[in-house]
Structure formats: structure tokens, C-alpha cells
Amino acid sequence: MTVTKSNLYKVMHDRKSVRKYDENYKxxxxxxxxxxxxxxxAPSSSNLQPWRFIVIQDEAMKKELRAIANNQEQVETSSAVIAVLGDTKMYENAESIxxxxFDLGYINEATKDLMINNSMNLYSQLPQEVLKNIVTFDAGLISMQIMLLAKDMGYDTVPMGGFNKEAFTKHFELADHIVPVIxxxxxxxAAPAYNSSRIELEHIAKFM
Incomplete structure (x- = not known):
């Protein structure tokens, strides 16, 4: 059996990290x-969907953000920058989620009550550092989904973890429970991305 090379397969392999953008295209x-x-x-821990977003399109604001993001050119020349954040109080949304x-018929009432109670009891007791790790992981899942969908829509992307998160938090006046991730x-x-090699599977995977 071989992998069926669907449109997703093509999108995955066509997506590259682009750093040169047409600054006139919005x-x-x-x-x-x-x-x-x-x-x-995208999936998330206990389906609590901790991702939050700030979409920066304003030219002056992108210029300010560039200084926070290690002077990376693409921050200013791209159409927009999507800041993916994580909410460490995501469990407070358990009841509404x-x-x-339940209202949509996806789960019964007993399961609804169990999931609400379990989420509130578990996550509210976790240390902040553990919660930060959870929302960072979930932000990574949705970030990849954003980039693949963008490519399928005809756009290019580049993820940037290299920015001053403390300065970002201060600049955008984030609450204490909101964590900037990527x-x-x-x-x-405006120019093609470089291709890049990958480590051979035999060096990164074991089949037991």
C-alpha cells in the first residue's frame, strides 16, 4: 500500500517558509x-480550545511589532501577522463549550456534566507552568493548521518563535493568563522560499 497523494499531500509539500512578501498586496x-x-x-487538550489571536494588519502597528520581533522584515512587508496566543484559564470556558x-447533540447530558466537572477540577489545580506548556502545545497544533490552510488559499506564511515575548505582552497589554506563543x-x-532537506527516517524513528 502506498500513500495516496491527495491535495493535502501537495499542500503539505508546497508549503515553505516565505520571508519575502509583496508589501502592496493586502x-x-x-x-x-x-x-x-x-x-x-484543530484538536486541543480536553477540547478547551485555548488559542486566542491578534491579527495585526495596520502598517504602523506592524512597524512597531518588527522592533519586538528581532527586526524580521516579513513582519512589516507581509499582509498581516497572526499572533497565536494561549489562554491558561481556558478551563473557565468548559461549561459553555x-x-x-450537548445542545448540538454531540454528547449526552451525563457526559456534558462529567466533562465540565473534570475540566474545572483538573486544570484549575495545575501549576501555571504546566498550563503554559499545555496551551503552547495546542497553539502549535492550530498554527500548523493555519499555515496549511493559508497555502491552500493561495497565500504563503512563515512561523516566528523568535520575538521578545515580554515586550509583546507589554505592548499589547495582555492579561496575565494570556501567553504569546508564535x-x-x-x-x-515576492520571492520563492528555499527548499530544505529532511533527516532520514532511520535516524529519527524506531518501529517496535
């Missing part, structure tokens, strides 16, 4: 909204 906000709505189909699942520049490529 993605319509409704397309950015559509992108994020579709991306939220699982009640909605910045994703998105737009139309």
Missing part, C-alpha cells in the same frame, strides 16, 4: 476571518 479581512474559523477545527456540544506572517510571496 489580504481581505474576511478571508483572514475565514482562515481562522476553519483552523479552529460542553453545553454547546507569530505567523501571511501574504503573497
Amino acid at each position: 489580504i481581505p479581512q474576511e478571508q483572514l476571518e475565514e482562515l481562522l474559523v476553519e483552523a479552529t477545527s 460542553f453545553t454547546k456540544n 507569530l505567523i506572517a501571511i501574504g503573497k510571496a
